[in-house]
Amino acid sequence: MKIVVHTDQAEQWQTALSEALPDATVLTSAAPAKERQGADYLAVWKAPGHLLAEQTALKGIINLGAGVDHLLATPERPKDVPIVKLRDAGMGELMADYVLYGVLHFYRSLDHYRLQQPDAQWQPHEVVEKSQWPVGVLGLGAIGRAVASALYQAGFPVLGWSRSPKELRDIRCLHGDAGLDELLGQVQCVVTILPDTAATRHILDAERLARLPQGASVINPGRGSLIDEAALLEALGDGSAPGHLRGALLDVFEREPLPTESPLWRHPRVIITPHMAAPTPLADAIDQVISYVHAFEANEALETVNPDEGY
Numbered sequence: 001m002k003i004v005v006h007t008d009q010a011e012q013w014q015t016a017l018s019e020a021l022p023d024a025t026v027l028t029s030a031a032p033a034k035e036r037q038g039a040d041y042l043a044v045w046k047a048p049g050h051l052l053a054e055q056t057a058l059k060g061i062i063n064l065g066a067g068v069d070h071l072l073a074t075p076e077r078p079k080d081v082p083i084v085k086l087r088d089a090g091m092g093e094l095m096a097d098y099v100l101y102g103v104l105h106f107y108r109s110l111d112h113y114r115l116q117q118p119d120a121q122w123q124p125h126e127v128v129e130k131s132q133w134p135v136g137v138l139g140l141g142a143i144g145r146a147v148a149s150a151l152y153q154a155g156f157p158v159l160g161w162s163r164s165p166k167e168l169r170d171i172r173c174l175h176g177d178a179g180l181d182e183l184l185g186q187v188q189c190v191v192t193i194l195p196d197t198a199a200t201r202h203i204l205d206a207e208r209l210a211r212l213p214q215g216a217s218v219i220n221p222g223r224g225s226l227i228d229e230a231a232l233l234e235a236l237g238d239g240s241a242p243g244h245l246r247g248a249l250l251d252v253f254e255r256e257p258l259p260t261e262s263p264l265w266r267h268p269r270v271i272i273t274p275h276m277a278a279p280t281p282l283a284d285a286i287d288q289v290i291s292y293v294h295a296f297e298a299n300e301a302l303e304t305v306n307p308d309e310g311y
């Protein structure tokens with residue numbers, strides 16, 4: 001069996017997969033093209049098209065991340081090869097930490113204190129009951145569910161939204177366009193953890209942002225395409241006074257790295273992080289990839305990506 005790996009940490013992957021699968025030849029994409037050809041599996045993150053085009057005997061492509069947008073948008077992708085992707089694999093907990101940080105930042109008015117400090121302004125803000133501060137989570141896949149559950153455990157009422165109906169314990173699940181409008185009308189903070197697909201592009205546009213209550217906040221650790229950045233800036237106001245929205249914590253952007261000239265960098269009510277909310281924990285991810293290879297080899301049913309749906 002031959003596996004070709006392409007990621008930033010390809011050598012660590014090569015070592016771990018070789019140990020776990022002693023009968024397999026595991027190569028990184030740095031190996032000569034001749035050696036790479038005829039692979040059974042590609043285990044890849046943001047692979048260049050030629051790595052996909054050169055293969056003729058693939059049994060499966062393993063996407064070393066949760067989002068398959070890059071892979072699906074690669075024209076050289078062989079259309080008849082099943083794709084599996086990392087599901088949670090430790091990313092749920094990291095994402096939950098990131099979102100909790102952001103939710104508490106706004107809930108406990110740290111955004112206001114940050115703005116007061118340059119003027120030495122000693123002014124405490126009221127702490128409302130958590131029961132009055134519902135949080136909305138858009139996207140209830142493996143990671144979205146972990147985030148929703150962590151927020152509920154932290155004491156916040158949580159409303160979840162997905163395209164099709166879902167049921168989760170302790171989370172009020174809504175779906176469809178009407179469900180989205182209902183959620184947006186009620187939450188103090190909205191968190192976007194949806195995949196990047198044709199159906200989710202600018203799901204938070206000007207009209208939907210306007211549905212959020214005055215003073216609500218936005219946290220986007222999902223994909224930059226989910227939010228219309230121009231509409232978000234508009235809703236945040238010019239920074240001198242609160243706009244319709246009080247602030248945003250953003251990890252992902254329509255263009256990454258976020259261009260230096262983007263006004264988001266300098267907006268006083270925006271916190272920017274460089275797509276770091278949930279770096280894939282290597283050990284968990286490697287275990288999951290090994291179990292995928294075993295399942296492929298044993299012809300077991302696998303939860304594969306549906307390219308038409310985009311996740």
Ligand code: GLV
Binds near residue numbers: 064065066067068280
């Ligand atoms: C990271 O962005 C991922 O999709 O895993």
